[in-house]
Amino acid sequence: MKELSYVRTEMLPEQAPPPGQTGVVRWIRENLFSGWLNSILTLAAIAAVYFALKAIIPWAFDSTWNANSLSECRETAPGACWAVIHERWPQLLFGFYPNGNDGHPDQRWRIVVAFILLIVAVAPVLFDKLPRKMIWFSAVYPFVGFWLLWGGTIWGPLMVLAGFVLAYFTYRIVAAIGGNLLGVIVAILVPVIWWLFLAGPITGVLNGIANIGLPDVPSSKFGGLALSVTIGVAGIALSFPLGVLLALGRQSNLFIIKTLSVGYIEFIRGVPLITLLFVASVLLNYFMPPGTSFDIILRVVIMVTLFAAAYMAEVIRGGLAALPRGQYEAADALGLDYWKANRLVIMPQALKISIPGIVGTFIGLFKDTTLVSIIGLMDPLALTNAIRADQDWNGIVWELYLFVAFLFWIFTFSMSRYSMYLEHKLHTGH
Amino acid sequence: MAMADQEAKQSFRLSMLIYDSRYRAMTIQVVALILFIIGAGWLVNNAAQNLAALGKPLSFGFLSQPAGYDINQRLIEYTSQSTHGRAAIVGLLNTLLVATVGCILATILGVTIGVLRLSKNWLVARLMTVYIETFRNVPVLLWIVFTMAIFIEVFPAPREFKGADPSATMKLWDSVALTNRGVFIPKPVFESGSGIVGIVFLLSLVGIWFFRRWARAKQEATGVILPTFWISLGIFFIPAIATQIILGNPISLEYPVLKGFNFKGGLHLRNSFLSLTAALVIYTSAFIAEAVRSGIMAISKGQTEAAAALGLRYNRIMSLVILPQAMRVIIPPLISQYLNLTKNSSLAIAVGYMDITGTLMGITLNQTGREMETVLLTMLIYLTISLIISTAMNVYNNSIALKER
Numbered sequence: 001m002k003e004l005s006y007v008r009t010e011m012l013p014e015q016a017p018p019p020g021q022t023g024v025v026r027w028i029r030e031n032l033f034s035g036w037l038n039s040i041l042t043l044a045a046i047a048a049v050y051f052a053l054k055a056i057i058p059w060a061f062d063s064t065w066n067a068n069s070l071s072e073c074r075e076t077a078p079g080a081c082w083a084v085i086h087e088r089w090p091q092l093l094f095g096f097y098p099n100g101n102d103g104h105p106d107q108r109w110r111i112v113v114a115f116i117l118l119i120v121a122v123a124p125v126l127f128d129k130l131p132r133k134m135i136w137f138s139a140v141y142p143f144v145g146f147w148l149l150w151g152g153t154i155w156g157p158l159m160v161l162a163g164f165v166l167a168y169f170t171y172r173i174v175a176a177i178g179g180n181l182l183g184v185i186v187a188i189l190v191p192v193i194w195w196l197f198l199a200g201p202i203t204g205v206l207n208g209i210a211n212i213g214l215p216d217v218p219s220s221k222f223g224g225l226a227l228s229v230t231i232g233v234a235g236i237a238l239s240f241p242l243g244v245l246l247a248l249g250r251q252s253n254l255f256i257i258k259t260l261s262v263g264y265i266e267f268i269r270g271v272p273l274i275t276l277l278f279v280a281s282v283l284l285n286y287f288m289p290p291g292t293s294f295d296i297i298l299r300v301v302i303m304v305t306l307f308a309a310a311y312m313a314e315v316i317r318g319g320l321a322a323l324p325r326g327q328y329e330a331a332d333a334l335g336l337d338y339w340k341a342n343r344l345v346i347m348p349q350a351l352k353i354s355i356p357g358i359v360g361t362f363i364g365l366f367k368d369t370t371l372v373s374i375i376g377l378m379d380p381l382a383l384t385n386a387i388r389a390d391q392d393w394n395g396i397v398w399e400l401y402l403f404v405a406f407l408f409w410i411f412t413f414s415m416s417r418y419s420m421y422l423e424h425k426l427h428t429g430h
Numbered sequence: 431m432a433m434a435d436q437e438a439k440q441s442f443r444l445s446m447l448i449y450d451s452r453y454r455a456m457t458i459q460v461v462a463l464i465l466f467i468i469g470a471g472w473l474v475n476n477a478a479q480n481l482a483a484l485g486k487p488l489s490f491g492f493l494s495q496p497a498g499y500d501i502n503q504r505l506i507e508y509t510s511q512s513t514h515g516r517a518a519i520v521g522l523l524n525t526l527l528v529a530t531v532g533c534i535l536a537t538i539l540g541v542t543i544g545v546l547r548l549s550k551n552w553l554v555a556r557l558m559t560v561y562i563e564t565f566r567n568v569p570v571l572l573w574i575v576f577t578m579a580i581f582i583e584v585f586p587a588p589r590e591f592k593g594a595d596p597s598a599t600m601k602l603w604d605s606v607a608l609t610n611r612g613v614f615i616p617k618p619v620f621e622s623g624s625g626i627v628g629i630v631f632l633l634s635l636v637g638i639w640f641f642r643r644w645a646r647a648k649q650e651a652t653g654v655i656l657p658t659f660w661i662s663l664g665i666f667f668i669p670a671i672a673t674q675i676i677l678g679n680p681i682s683l684e685y686p687v688l689k690g691f692n693f694k695g696g697l698h699l700r701n702s703f704l705s706l707t708a709a710l711v712i713y714t715s716a717f718i719a720e721a722v723r724s725g726i727m728a729i730s731k732g733q734t735e736a737a738a739a740l741g742l743r744y745n746r747i748m749s750l751v752i753l754p755q756a757m758r759v760i761i762p763p764l765i766s767q768y769l770n771l772t773k774n775s776s777l778a779i780a781v782g783y784m785d786i787t788g789t790l791m792g793i794t795l796n797q798t799g800r801e802m803e804t805v806l807l808t809m810l811i812y813l814t815i816s817l818i819i820s821t822a823m824n825v826y827n828n829s830i831a832l833k834e835r
């Protein structure tokens with residue numbers, strides 16, 4: 001007898017999901033119209049985007065890039081007058097740096113070279129896959145960059161650099177003979193003596209022998225994005241070590257050191273940068289011995305550094321506080337002294353935790369460089385006013401502001417993306 | 431112990447100041463203190479010498495001299511005959527006005543954007559990301575001059591409101607005029623009896639507080655949940671409006687009217703104030719939004735799931751479980767954003783808003799030539815404001831902080 005069976009022996013073929021549950025339709029349903037509130041939000045967002053684009057796109061594209069004045073622009077196109085950017089972008093980037101118009105040779109290549117070398121110098125700090133030897137160039141870069149930007153004889157920066165080399169070798173020799181502390185003291189004293197008393201005359205002598213140098217460019221010629229980047233990079237490079245020291249000081253259990261650090265940090269964080277820039281522009285000379293006066297860009301860099309260092313210190317302190325106590329104790333148990341423990345155990349971890357904050361401070365510092373326009377330096381924002389003061393471009397607003405905003409945005413946005421990359425890379429995960 | 435001390439005393443050598451960790455801490459601190467005192471003394475000495483050489487020793491006498499300049503926006507009585515000190519106070523009040531309005535608006539906008547950025551709605555979340563990345567990554571000073579340009583360039587001049595067929599009209603049923611000389615809005619006029627309305631309003635605020643306490647106690651005792659929000663809303667509006675109607679409208683509105691070439695009456699919000707506030711609000715709200723987002727994301731998903739397992743509805747999960755925990759993460763960055771906004775308000779000088787930077791560190795400095803005093807005084811005032819804000823917010827933060835063991 002043949003056995004009857006109603007049981008299927010093979011699986012039915014898989015059916016396609018209903019049309020509402022696949023592909024684009026499903027995605028739109030889930031992401032844009034999942035409920036009545038969501039639908040309203042989506043429609044509102046679409047409307048907002050539509051109206052914004054409707055206003056901006058015709059203006060931005062129905063425009064002209066070639067004109068000599070605003071009125072000429074208005075005749076050719078109803079929209080934006082990008083011609084002002086076309087004509088003035090060198091000024092917005094380089095300020096009043098000698099451009100060859102006044103009979104002297106064009107010097108702007110120096111800014112370009114300095115910027116390219118800056119990228120080369122910063123690269124090994126940012127990406128650890130690059131050869132480690134490149135870090136030597138990073139160490140020398142401040143002197144190269146200074147010489148390229150301000151010009152003058154090459155011997156000046158070289159003599160300053162020689163002071164640091166001198167300090168290093170003095171430390172090596174004296175520390176080997178007389179111990180660590182003596183080494184440090186002598187290594188501080190020797191270069192100071194060198195810079196104060198010997199570097200000047202030797203520079204003069206070397207100048208007499210071989211006068212290698214670039215034409216001087218005074219600080220008053222600096223401007224545009226070059227000025228912002230100069231102040232920003234100098235401030236970032238200087239404020240970081242100062243911030244680390246302040247953070248250590250604030251976490252220290254030495255009462256006086258701690259009080260001084262806390263007082264400094266809270267004072268700086270309590271006042272706006274603009275007041276400090278006023279100090280730089282009108283007060284700093286009062287605090288120096290009578291008769292001294294030094295460069296305005298240097299003064300601004302000092303103030304910006306002091307300002308950013310306090311914020312940096314707070315960010316790094318957050319990282320230090322987030323470390324488990326066991327890390328400190330383990331470093332002590334290994335017999336490491338204070339500096340070694342910090343350098344090898346504490347700081348690498350604390351800095352890793354505080355990367356977002358550190359980069360955030362850098363970004364803030366770079367954006368804050370626009371404030372120098374208030375004390376009369378020609379940063380891109382101040383230059384927009386200068387350009388508008390020209391009769392040809394009187395009354396032009398949006399194009400200039402958008403261009404300047406775009407310049408800053410490129411820098412700050414790439415910094416914040418780099419911070420994300422770094423966080424991702426250093427995330428060891430548990 | 432005594433033995434050890436004696437031994438230490440006997441064998442004390444000078445080198446132990448450096449090599450013995452018991453003494454080294456003291457040595458370092460003393461050296462640091464001496465260096466600090468020498469450095470500070472050097473700076474002060476230089477300043478004293480320089481000031482003496484210029485013939486203007488440190489003195490705050492100029493504060494009681496007549497200022498001789500006008501301030502267009504003032505919250506207290508001020509004429510050009512008033513003193514520099516009073517000008518500084520007018521400026522200080524203007525700073526506080528911008529800071530207060532800015533902080534409130536920035537919080538509302540920032541929280542909204544932060545929450546929307548976490549929305550499941552793809553389009554809205556992306557738009558909010560664009561908002562945050564745009565406003566956060568461009569200097570605030572640029573936003574300030576940019577909004578100022580919008581107010582001046584986009585809005586019509588008052589004369590365009592004139593004539594039988596004007597090219598510009600007032601908004602919101604003829605109550606608000608947006609012009610390039612500022613925004614004119616209706617001004618409340620307080621007549622006799624308005625005090626009673628005010629008192630009733632304050633009493634209803636107290637009433638709300640008591641009601642909420644009672645409702646909470648009742649819920650804890652019996653489990654009955656009252657519609658607290660709607661009842662509070664009722665107490666907030668109904669008594670005050672009822673009194674207003676019964677007393678025959680003691681508080682009325684004065685509308686701005688076009689007279690001659692400008693609007694008269696109403697409240698004149700100046701471009702400088704509006705653009706500064708708007709710029710600070712959009713800039714700071716981008717940062718607050720990020721703080722809110724990271725605060726909410728810091729709460730583990732398990733909390734939401736556990737609350738859902740308890741049978742709570744979505745809005746109750748948010749208000750009872752997620753937000754109280756997220757607040758602890760959000761408050762500290764929020765404090766520093768409030769401080770930043772207050773300090774950034776000093777950029778008012780770029781659009782001519784007369785805050786403390788514009789009066790004391792601006793015109794007063796230029797007129798009296800007393801750089802040292804004005805700048806130091808301005809710093810001191812900002813420092814005081816910052817310390818007050820951070821103290822107040824820290825007290826609040828401690829009150830909601832996690833109580834551990």
